[in-house]
Amino acid sequence: MKVLKLSLSLFLSCNFLLSANENNTSLDAYISEFKKEQFKYDYEKNEAEGAILRDSWIAPLQLSYSYVKSKPYANELTNQNAAIRMDQPIFQSGGIIYGIKFANASKLYSDYSIDVAKRKMIKDAVTVLMQIKQADLRENAQKLQIINSRINLEQKTQQYLNGQLDSGFLDDAIIALNVVKQALFDIQTAKEKLINQFSTLSDLSYESTQIPFLELISIDEFLEHNLILKQNSAEIKKNQYYKNVTIAKYLPKVSITAGYTWSNTEQQFSDSVIFINDLAYYNYGIKASIPLDINTFRDIESVKIDYLKAQVVQKDKKRELKALFSQVLHNIDNFDKKIALSNDSMNIYKKLLDDTRELFLAGYKTQYDVDTLSNSLEIQKIDSKVFEIDKQLELLTLYEMYVNN
Numbered sequence: 455m456k457v458l459k460l461s462l463s464l465f466l467s468c469n470f471l472l473s474a475n476e477n478n479t480s481l482d483a484y485i486s487e488f489k490k491e492q493f494k495y496d497y498e499k500n501e502a503e504g505a506i507l508r509d510s511w512i513a514p515l516q517l518s519y520s521y522v523k524s525k526p527y528a529n530e531l532t533n534q535n536a537a538i539r540m541d542q543p544i545f546q547s548g549g550i551i552y553g554i555k556f557a558n559a560s561k562l563y564s565d566y567s568i569d570v571a572k573r574k575m576i577k578d579a580v581t582v583l584m585q586i587k588q589a590d591l592r593e594n595a596q597k598l599q600i601i602n603s604r605i606n607l608e609q610k611t612q613q614y615l616n617g618q619l620d621s622g623f624l625d626d627a628i629i630a631l632n633v634v635k636q637a638l639f640d641i642q643t644a645k646e647k648l649i650n651q652f653s654t655l656s657d658l659s660y661e662s663t664q665i666p667f668l669e670l671i672s673i674d675e676f677l678e679h680n681l682i683l684k685q686n687s688a689e690i691k692k693n694q695y696y697k698n699v700t701i702a703k704y705l706p707k708v709s710i711t712a713g714y715t716w717s718n719t720e721q722q723f724s725d726s727v728i729f730i731n732d733l734a735y736y737n738y739g740i741k742a743s744i745p746l747d748i749n750t751f752r753d754i755e756s757v758k759i760d761y762l763k764a765q766v767v768q769k770d771k772k773r774e775l776k777a778l779f780s781q782v783l784h785n786i787d788n789f790d791k792k793i794a795l796s797n798d799s800m801n802i803y804k805k806l807l808d809d810t811r812e813l814f815l816a817g818y819k820t821q822y823d824v825d826t827l828s829n830s831l832e833i834q835k836i837d838s839k840v841f842e843i844d845k846q847l848e849l850l851t852l853y854e855m856y857v858n859n
Contacts, residue, residue: 481666484579485572486657496568504561511550513542513709532720539713549702556695563692566685569857573681577854579655581847582648586660588843589645595836596638598829603631605822668849670786671856673779680775681857686768693761700757704750712738775855782848789845796838803831 482490516539523532543550610627613619652660677683719731747753807827813819 481576481580484583484656484658484663485575486655489575489655493568493572496571497565500561500564500568504557504564507560508554508557510557511543511546511553513540515540530722532718532722534718535716537713537715539711541709541711543707543709545706545708547702547705547707549699549705549707552695552698552702556692556699559688559692559695563685563688566681566688569681570685573854573857575655577850579652580666581850582652582655583660583663584665584843584847584850586645586648586652587665588840589641589648591836591840591843592641593638593645595833595840596634596641598833598836599634600631600638602826602829603627603634605826607631609822665843665846668846668853670783670849671852673776676779676852676856677772677775679856679858681855682771682775683768684857686764686771690761690764690768693757693764697754697757697761701754704745704747704754706742706744708740708742710738710740712736778851782851785848786845789841789848793838793841796834796841800831800834800838803827803834807831 517537519534519536521532521534523530525531546553607624607627607630610619610624614621614624649660652658656663714734714736716734717731718733719729721729807824810819810823810827814821814824
């Protein structure tokens, strides 16, 4: 199998060239700046929330100050109080270490979640762009069909006027021309919808924008560098560390406590004598605790189940991805068969066209016959190009989940 490679190729030429390396950010250009900015903020928010969770074991300092003036009796009383206190855990039976690991795993899982959403949007934008290119091809093919239908109508008209055909054949030719014209209108309508959809996803012009080309990868590489499996692995780690954090929550905990308190009381007597009571002191110590909770084992069992389920989900997802890969291979094989069929038809039309041109020069065939076969040959070429893009659309399904860093 070939390694997945990415390059940009001009659609009109259909000569797809491959670059040596794929940069996962290279397709970011297909989504709009507004959408890229939204993802940037998602990553930044996740970074901030991850740091908060990582450092959550560090207890905050409790600062307080109060100023109260009162006059319960004849004399005015003023009280000031200030304090700083700390209650910092230094041992939680491994809970601190596992808490930090849980925070890092949670951040990684969230990053992968953002990656998945971003990659899906990129895939949507590229998919729509490819469908627009296909619509361009189908529009060109349909115009050739219309030309052939007009030629057929002119031939039928001449044959009818010469008494060689009855009016029923002429009516069929008129109806056939209207049908292919209506089909062209349908293609153009669908194309406009795709163009509008692309404009909501991207800042690029669909007319001048190049489309990517992807090659097939091996099933082993697809699974090894699979974004969904990486996300699931991060979830397993996250649940594992959370299980350990939960267990540690019910084990012995040791903390350092310290504080400093200051208070000041002033009382104004009627004879202007002020009574002042000023007090300041500190305290420090160490404390140990262990919770006794009736739901301890239930809580631990619950998070353990989440951890075990995540492992099963990983295995199940891997099986789903293998089935998806097989389906993509099957679909690509079918498109290869259609391409081969178009190539066979092209060879037939090319031979017929060459023979018809010779007969035309000899006076046995008309220009109508030459033009009809020439247009039919071009239609087969267009069909082959449409099928090539269909193969790319299949590979986009794999690209959406493939990350090679």
